[in-house]
Amino acid sequence: MGFAVRNNVDLTSANTLRLPVHAQYYCEVYVDEEIAEAIAYAEARDLSLTILGDGSNVVLPPRIEGLTLHMRSQAITQEENLITAASGVNWHSLVMRLCEDGLCGLENLAGIPGSVGAAPVQNIGAYGVQVEETIVSVGVYDRLDGCTRVLSRDDCCFGYRDSIFKGAHRDRLIVTRVSFALSDHFEPITSYRDLQGADVTTPLSMATLVTRVRKGKLPDPTTTPNVGSFFKNPVLSESTYTAFRLTHPEAPEGVTSDAGTKIHAAWLIEQCGLKGHRVGGAMVSSQHALVIVNAGKATYRDIRLLAAHVQDVVSDRFNLSLEFEPTFYGN
Ligand SMILES: Cc1cc2nc3c(=O)[nH]c(=O)nc-3n(C[C@H](O)[C@H](O)[C@H](O)COP(=O)(O)OP(=O)(O)OC[C@H]3O[C@@H](n4cnc5c(N)ncnc54)[C@H](O)[C@@H]3O)c2cc1C
Structure with a gap:
């Protein structure tokens, strides 16, 4: 090229x-x-x-x-169930291709826009699965010394929508390729509400179902520009979660893990009556409260002001802070 x-x-x-x-x-x-x-x-x-x-x-x-x-690099290599894809490969196409080959582990992550290289950056996740579960290593170019190296999963310090690439080493480590260890054995993960009771027997049928469910829930970025979830779900300590439930027994139950209990940011935003709220051309989606859309000629400033407004209103009402999921550039 x-x-x-x-x-x-x-x-x-x-x-x-x-x-x-x-x-x-x-x-x-x-x-x-x-x-x-x-x-x-x-x-x-x-x-x-x-x-x-x-x-x-x-x-x-x-x-x-x-x-x-x-x-934009596009190479994909395979050694039995170990798949290595270059950073420019389209994520959804890779998932569908592997599912068609009967390889399991990524099917719940079908339909997520973006490239392979960005997948470890925010440890993409959906429908009860995070990409860190299948990643074995990440190839990087380190700008500090101009060397390429291979990071193990532990080196990547994965967390909820977080990794070493998003934090301490943003702009230093450039992801060149990602290696995934997949399985031949299909164990459907259907714990998530929208998938419960699903009759799926192959990774491909699960990926197809997930893609369909996502299309019904989220605004399509090709017609309604957006970046998916704009805010992370807050993760609360045991005592904060208990206090939250006492004050808001009507809130949907959170999901508990070692890190704490994750509560639904969409519910918080909806309770504040912010669905459909606009600043200039930026709007909180009326379809899904976690999504901020460009409803027509939105500017960078509109998006920033609306996102900050949502944070302020939720903080005033619930005394909880919402963190942005996408990366902001500029001032
Ligand atoms: C409709 C919609 C639905 C979404 N649903 C989900 C979801 O369910 N789960 C989820 O986790 N995310 C979701 N997202 C967010 C997004 O799809 C993912 O974060 C995706 O991985 C971003 O990929 P990208 O190639 O577009 O990255 P970009 O937006 O181009 O970049 C994102 C960040 O990663 C960095 N980056 C990109 N490539 C590299 C690289 N090779 N090396 C180092 N840094 C790099 C960039 O500098 C930037 O900081 C959704 C987005 C949309 C629009």
Whole structure:
């Protein structure tokens, strides 16, 4: 494909919120060697670097200063049940292909937009499964020393919508490939409300069902631009959860794990009457309270103001703070 840097590139169609965005400099990277070339290019000109996948979990400012690197590598290799996919591979296509081959473990994560390289960044999860459960290692390019290395699952410090890539080493570690250990043995995970009682006998039938359920629940980003859940579900300590339930016995029950009890951010937002609330072109989806949509000509500022408003209202009413799920760029 050849490494080429372009300037003043319109990325409006490269982010699923469809915010009007221009990158000062932009290049697509198809092979690992081009990462080093891109970084050398940026360093020689003292440019900052922004890593972009399919733009389905970012809130981008009107202008991204520096060099934006779009990960596009497409290789997929397989050794028995160990699958390694390059960061630019489309996530949903990979899941469907593996499910068609009878490989199990990713079927509940079908239908999530985005690229393979971004999957470990926020440890994508849905319908009772998180991607960390099948990841064995993540290949990275480390900008600190210009070396490529392989991180184990433990090295990645996965948490709820969190990892080392989102926190301490954001913009330092560039994910180049992800390896997954899958199984031949299908054990359907149907604990999630929408899947309970589902009659599924193969990973493909589960992936197809999950995709259908998702389509009915979430606004479609191709017609109603959005980034999926805008807020994480708050995770409460035992004592805080007990106090919350005493004050709000009508709230849906939380889900308890070692980390604490996760409660439903969508319920909190809905109770505040925020569904359909607008700031300029940004709106809390009337279909799903966790989603902020671009209802027409929304600006970066509209999205920021609306998101902050939701946080403030929920905090005033419930004394709980909501954390953003997508990554914000700009000020
Ligand atoms: C309709 C809809 C539904 C969604 N549902 C879910 C869901 O159920 N569960 C869920 O977890 N998420 C969900 N999401 C969020 C999103 O799909 C995921 O977070 C996805 O993994 C983002 O992939 P991307 O390629 O678009 O990443 P981008 O949005 O391009 O990037 C996201 C972040 O990852 C970083 N990044 C991207 N690629 C790399 C790389 N190769 N190396 C290092 N950093 C990188 C970027 O710098 C950025 O900070 C949903 C989004 C939408 C629009």
